[in-house]
Amino acid sequence: MPTFITIGYGDQAGYDRTDPAVRDAAHAHDERLRAAGVRMGVAGPPAQVRNHDGAGTEVRDGAFLTSALPIGGFAVIEAASMEEAIEMVSGTPCAVAHGVVEVWPLGDTP
Numbered sequence: 548m549p550t551f552i553t554i555g556y557g558d559q560a561g562y563d564r565t566d567p568a569v570r571d572a573a574h575a576h577d578e579r580l581r582a583a584g585v586r587m588g589v590a591g592p593p594a595q596v597r598n599h600d601g602a603g604t605e606v607r608d609g610a611f612l613t614s615a616l617p618i619g620g621f622a623v624i625e626a627a628s629m630e631e632a633i634e635m636v637s638g639t640p641c642a643v644a645h646g647v648v649e650v651w652p653l654g655d656t657p
Contacts, residue, residue: 556616557646565644576638587622
């Protein structure tokens with residue numbers, strides 16, 4: 548079955564302005580996904596790793612990419628199609644609380 552990486556973006560302000568019943572339903576949705584085997588978690592502080600030309604590893608704290616909303620978390624899901632993956636994440640907290648979820652198909656490395 549195809550694998551997808553999801554990245555959830557959202558901030559506290561969007562979460563706070565979402566109806567508490569909608570937030571509770573979204574958290575329950577996440578628990579159902581976890582019970583079905585989806586690996587998900589809250590994003591911690593990132594590190595940038597470079598090893599240009601194999602000449603030595605350089606590590607910097609912080610994200611390389613920037614966005615209007617902070618990254619809230621990640622998930623690894625299996626779904627039959629992109630459409631099914633989208634349906635799976637459409638009820639998560641980042642999707643319903645004024646954030647966004649990216650869904651990335653994960654292919655094999657050549």
